[in-house]
Amino acid sequence: MSGPLLKVQDLVKQFPIQGGLLSRVVDRVHAVDGVSFELAAGETLGLVGESGCGKSTTGRCILRLIEPTSGEVWFEGKSVTGAGRRELRALARDMQIIFQDPYASLNPRMTVGAIVGEALTIHKLTKTAREFEDRIVQLLETVGLAADHMRRYPHEFSGGQRQRIGIARALAVSPKLIVCDEAVSALDVSIQAQVINLLEDLREQFKLTYIFIAHDLSVVEHISHRVAVMYLGRIVEVASSQALYTEPRHPYTEALLSAVPIPDPSVTRKRIPLQGDVPSPIRPPAGCHFHTRCPIAKKGLCDSIKPELKSVGEGHQVACHLRS
Numbered sequence: 101m102s103g104p105l106l107k108v109q110d111l112v113k114q115f116p117i118q119g120g121l122l123s124r125v126v127d128r129v130h131a132v133d134g135v136s137f138e139l140a141a142g143e144t145l146g147l148v149g150e151s152g153c154g155k156s157t158t159g160r161c162i163l164r165l166i167e168p169t170s171g172e173v174w175f176e177g178k179s180v181t182g183a184g185r186r187e188l189r190a191l192a193r194d195m196q197i198i199f200q201d202p203y204a205s206l207n208p209r210m211t212v213g214a215i216v217g218e219a220l221t222i223h224k225l226t227k228t229a230r231e232f233e234d235r236i237v238q239l240l241e242t243v244g245l246a247a248d249h250m251r252r253y254p255h256e257f258s259g260g261q262r263q264r265i266g267i268a269r270a271l272a273v274s275p276k277l278i279v280c281d282e283a284v285s286a287l288d289v290s291i292q293a294q295v296i297n298l299l300e301d302l303r304e305q306f307k308l309t310y311i312f313i314a315h316d317l318s319v320v321e322h323i324s325h326r327v328a329v330m331y332l333g334r335i336v337e338v339a340s341s342q343a344l345y346t347e348p349r350h351p352y353t354e355a356l357l358s359a360v361p362i363p364d365p366s367v368t369r370k371r372i373p374l375q376g377d378v379p380s381p382i383r384p385p386a387g388c389h390f391h392t393r394c395p396i397a398k399k400g401l402c403d404s405i406k407p408e409l410k411s412v413g414e415g416h417q418v419a420c421h422l423r424s
C-alpha cells in the first residue's frame with residue numbers, strides 16, 4: 101500500500117449544549133478544533149495534552165464511535181467519515197480501541213472467553229465451537245494470560261490483567277490500527293511498564309499501528325515514534341519522539357516537559373509553571389488558544405491571529421507565531 105494508513109483532515113467535533121424550555125442549542129463545546137495528521141503503517145503516534153484537550157474525542161471520532169461535526173478521515177485510502185453502515189462494520193475489523201478503565205469496559209456478567217470471543221461471533225471469524233475456543237486460548241496466551249482464565253469473570257482479575265483482557269478483545273479481529281485511549285493511565289507505574297512492553301511486542305508481532313493517547317508525556321515517550329501535543333482541541337506541536345523531548349519548540353510543550361521528573365538526580369531542569377487553568381472549551385480564547393497562559397504571548401498578535409502548524413525542521417511542526 102502506498103500513502104499513509106490513516107489520514108485525518110481538519111477534524112472538528114463540537115458538542116451542543118441545550119438549555120431553556122425548548123431545549124434549544126444555547127452553546128457548543130469545541131472539543132476538537134481542526135485536527136489534521138497522517139499515520140504510516142507500523143507507526144505509533146502519541147497524542148498528549150491535559151485532560152479535556154480533545155485527544156480522546158479525536159480518537160473516538162476517527163473510529164466513528166462519536167460522529168465528527170466536520171472533517172475527513174481516510175483509512176487505507178477509503179473514507180471513514182463517508183462510510184455507510186456496512187462499510188463501517190468492515191472498517192471496525194481494521195480499527196479497534198482499548199479503553200482506559202478496563203473494568204468499566206468489560207461486561208461483569210460475561211466470562212473472559214465470551215468477552216474476547218464476542219467479536220469473533222459478530223464478524224463470523226470462526227466456523228466451529230472448537231475453532232472458537234482454540235482462538236480464544238491463543239489470544240489469551242498472546243497477551244500473557246492462561247487458557248483457564250477464559251471461564252472466569254472480570255472481577256477475578258487485577259487491573260493489569262483486565263487491561264490484557266481488553267487487549268485480547270481488540271486483537272480478536274486482527275486489526276491494523278488500535279487507538280489506545282489512556283490505556284495505561286489507571287495502572288500502577290510498574291504495571292504500566294509491563295503493559296507498554298506488551299503493546300510494543302504486539303506491534304512488532306502483528307505489524308500494528310497505534311494512536312497512543314495519554315495525558316502524561318513520560319508515558320508516551322518510549323512507545324511513540326512521533327508525538328502530537330494537543331491544547332484546547334488543536335495540535336500545537338508534532339515531532340519525532342526524540343526531537344520533541346530534546347528540542348521542544350512550543351511554549352506549551354516546554355512547560356509540560358519541564359514538569360516531567362528526570363530519573364538522574366544530577367540533571368536538573370528549570371520548571372516552567374503554567375499560569376491558571378485550561379480555559380473553557382465552550383469559549384476558547386481567540387487567536388492562539390494558549391495565549392492566556394503563555395509566558396511569551398505578544399499582545400495584538402497572539403490574542404487575535406490563529407497560528408497555523410508550520411514546519412520548523414524535518415517532520416517537526418509547531419503552531420506558534422514566535423517560533424520558527
Ligand code: SF4
Pocket residue numbers: 350351352388389390391392394395396397398402407419420421422423
Ligand atoms: Fe505563545 Fe503566541 Fe506562540 Fe501562542 S502563538 S504559543 S501565545 S507565543
